[in-house]
Amino acid sequence: MGFLNLLSSNSFFSQDLIALFQDFTIFISSFETIYMTVISVLLAYVIGLPLGIILTVTDESGIYPIKWLNTVLGIIVNVFRSIPFLILMLALMPLASFILSDSTGNPAMILMLVIASAPYVARMVESSAKEVNGGVLEAAKSMGANTWQIVYKVILPESLPSLIVGGVISTVTVFGYTAMSYAIGGTGLGALAFNEGYVNSDWAIIWTCVLFMVIIVQLVQVLGMKLANILDKRISKK
Amino acid sequence: MIQLVNLEKTYPSKSGAVTALKGVNLTVEDGDIYGIIGLSGAGKSTLVRCINLLEKPTSGNVIIDGEDLTKVKRARLLEIRRNIGMIFQQFNLLDQRTVEDNVRFPLEIAKVKREEQDERIASLLKIVKLEDKAKAYPSQLSGGQKQRVAIARALATSPKYLLCDEATSALDPQTTESILDLLKEINKTLGVTVIIITHEMKVIEKICTKVAVIDHSNIVENGRVSEVFADPKSDIAKQLIIPDLIRYTAHKTGDRQLRLVFNGELTDRPLISALAKDLGVAVNILYADTKNYDGRPYGHMVITVAGGQAEFDKVVKYLDQNGINYKEQL
Numbered sequence A: 001m002g003f004l005n006l007l008s009s010n011s012f013f014s015q016d017l018i019a020l021f022q023d024f025t026i027f028i029s030s031f032e033t034i035y036m037t038v039i040s041v042l043l044a045y046v047i048g049l050p051l052g053i054i055l056t057v058t059d060e061s062g063i064y065p066i067k068w069l070n071t072v073l074g075i076i077v078n079v080f081r082s083i084p085f086l087i088l089m090l091a092l093m094p095l096a097s098f099i100l101s102d103s104t105g106n107p108a109m110i111l112m113l114v115i116a117s118a119p120y121v122a123r124m125v126e127s128s129a130k131e132v133n134g135g136v137l138e139a140a141k142s143m144g145a146n147t148w149q150i151v152y153k154v155i156l157p158e159s160l161p162s163l164i165v166g167g168v169i170s171t172v173t174v175f176g177y178t179a180m181s182y183a184i185g186g187t188g189l190g191a192l193a194f195n196e197g198y199v200n201s202d203w204a205i206i207w208t209c210v211l212f213m214v215i216i217v218q219l220v221q222v223l224g225m226k227l228a229n230i231l232d233k234r235i236s237k238k
Numbered sequence B: 001m002i003q004l005v006n007l008e009k010t011y012p013s014k015s016g017a018v019t020a021l022k023g024v025n026l027t028v029e030d031g032d033i034y035g036i037i038g039l040s041g042a043g044k045s046t047l048v049r050c051i052n053l054l055e056k057p058t059s060g061n062v063i064i065d066g067e068d069l070t071k072v073k074r075a076r077l078l079e080i081r082r083n084i085g086m087i088f089q090q091f092n093l094l095d096q097r098t099v100e101d102n103v104r105f106p107l108e109i110a111k112v113k114r115e116e117q118d119e120r121i122a123s124l125l126k127i128v129k130l131e132d133k134a135k136a137y138p139s140q141l142s143g144g145q146k147q148r149v150a151i152a153r154a155l156a157t158s159p160k161y162l163l164c165d166e167a168t169s170a171l172d173p174q175t176t177e178s179i180l181d182l183l184k185e186i187n188k189t190l191g192v193t194v195i196i197i198t199h200e201m202k203v204i205e206k207i208c209t210k211v212a213v214i215d216h217s218n219i220v221e222n223g224r225v226s227e228v229f230a231d232p233k234s235d236i237a238k239q240l241i242i243p244d245l246i247r248y249t250a251h252k253t254g255d256r257q258l259r260l261v262f263n264g265e266l267t268d269r270p271l272i273s274a275l276a277k278d279l280g281v282a283v284n285i286l287y288a289d290t291k292n293y294d295g296r297p298y299g300h301m302v303i304t305v306a307g308g309q310a311e312f313d314k315v316v317k318y319l320d321q322n323g324i325n326y327k328e329q330l
Helices: A001-009 A016-020 A025-056 A065-082 A084-089 A093-100 A103-130 A134-142 A149-159 A160-184 A189-198 A203-231 B044-051 B074-081 B099-109 B113-126 B143-155 B175-189 B201-207 B225-230 B235-241 B246-251 B271-279 B309-321
Strands: B002-011 B018-028 B035-036 B058-064 B084-088 B161-165 B192-198 B210-215 B218-224 B257-262 B283-293 B296-305 B325-329
Touching: A001 A149, A001 B325, A016 A025, A016 A189, A016 A203, A016 B235, A025 A065, A025 A149, A025 A160, A025 A203, A065 A103, A084 A093, A084 B201, A084 B325, A093 A103, A103 A160, A134 A149, A149 A160, A149 B099, A149 B246, A160 A189, A160 A203, A160 B113, A189 A203, B002 B044, B018 B044, B018 B210, B018 B218, B035 B044, B035 B175, B044 B058, B044 B113, B044 B161, B044 B325, B084 B143, B099 B143, B143 B161, B143 B175, B143 B218, B161 B175, B175 B192, B175 B201, B192 B201, B201 B225, B201 B296, B218 B225, B218 B235, B225 B235, B225 B257, B225 B271, B225 B325, B257 B309, B271 B283, B271 B309, B296 B309
Parallel strands: B035 B192, B035 B210, B084 B161, B161 B192
Antiparallel strands: B002 B018, B002 B058, B210 B218, B257 B296, B257 B325, B283 B296
């Protein structure tokens, strides 16, 4: 471990920071953050994807307009979207304690992340779904497709690349939210940066956590965009 | 047979209702290639969308083979739509599907078995001459190829009718020709009744058997193409059919003018020289706008006959005998 010894000779790299590497804490925290993000995003899509599609389909200019439903769902989504995440977290603690019989820790954090991000995901999905050319929807209608067939055979596959881009943006947003888990006793990179770094005024730890976060976000961004590009058949490939 | 009865369509808008169709009546017989022509904003796109109820008429009836589409249940309407193919100006292909899977789409909707789908796709791609593009994506095709895919897709469920909404307007003249040839062939070999919406006279000239001229939300005249061409009555029809004829022949020479209409029924016998040789009558061409499609002449020619009444009568008699449409210009 000559490299770590060299680092420890520098006063900026504290013993505490080196300990984070030696006992793998930084990697475990990274994993916890990724795990919380992935589970939350998946569950948020379980709610947000159908919600976004319903918002698109029932819109005034959609394929099956239902004005009252669109208005009601639109208002609900907007209400949740307008509450800052930290405040929503605190407000949802009684709900977490009711459902999970514990208002703290990572499971509670995931519940809060899902509730906070599902409306966000719904808007992302809605904006992707609305990009599908109206003429294509009209063509599908002219072939006798019903509303459900148009959704799963036209809207979803045609907007797939855009949905993936939306997924990347949503993931990065949720990833950012996970950093607030320290507020309710959760773990992850954000909690590590706060509990070990901020509390002990150890800037090296804070910046190391930042570095790990940047790397993770970059990976998600680059791989996600690459996937969207590969799947998009509108771009002709040699 | 498609019958449109007193079709009305109005759209609500902030400045009051906008009328797109008012009291349209039209009958399309089986086997027709029916052209509907009008300037933009005349209501022709709304009209064609009312036929398969993509637009719901405000009032009136759309009767297809005796069944009133405005009165059937939604499930039945979706079934009927499989019997009415439609193609569009912008092709409207599914960008994320290959050519063959685009053609497969209506077959999936109609719940056709997979093996049957494959057979059907192969024969359709043959008809539109795109067998080698089965695995290509729309982004790799030219405009004409895209429209061929759209035609194959529209024909997948073996519809009796095919609606074409400005299907050639986004294509160059040569590609337009080939798509029109294809539509004509489909009409002839598969017996599909074709309804064509266009603003281009050449489309009507080239393949339509009947034409309806639409202006200000209503059909102002309709009938066989040869008849409407020979004798357009409405101002809008005159403007569409003979755009600069009026300008060129407004200057009267005093001689009686005849407007000859060629609609492809005549072979390419040299008419003018025949008049001179066979009848010994000299004719003057004031205006000519004729085109050759498949060696058959289409278009108009305005001539004056030198001499008196006798010569004029001779020419008229000759035209009658040879089955050439004409109309005296007044």
